[in-house]
Amino acid sequence: MFKLMSLRNIVCQWLDAIEVHDPKRAQLLCKLIPASCPFERDLNLFGHTVFHIPPLCKLNPFYEQVVSLRFKCLCFLADECGEDITIYC
Template identity: 50%
Template structure:
């Protein structure tokens, strides 16, 4: 009976993998962005200026009577979450370590 149950377990298909080939290629880059540490006020200011606080460029427009929608760039950027996290670390560094007012970046 144990051989029959083990044989039936071998016949059940394994669940599909949640990871795509893109994840395999992009994960090392994601991890390297996540490992970046902000240790300089100059670098922190550059990061806060380069990475916007909102998701830009979502537009609705009409061309020749047809309506079009362009998605926000964050939906197209596979590293968006990592960049937002990096920006948050830069803002935290400026506010907590340097004691600066970061309201101009919000």
């Protein structure tokens, strides 16, 4: 169990340490990392919501780091490159 937690911490630190300096890489990461959870759904039957599947992304142990990386990329594109980032939202 200890080694698993250690590995998780190493991956979290690695994701946190990624710096963005390349516009192409930042654009790619913004396209690959979704702005909202792709698993959240409403199941409708005859126009009425029958079942709601909640967002499951927060179950991912690296969720915070991945969202932070996407935010870094968006900030880099907007602040450093002057790019319109509304296409990624």
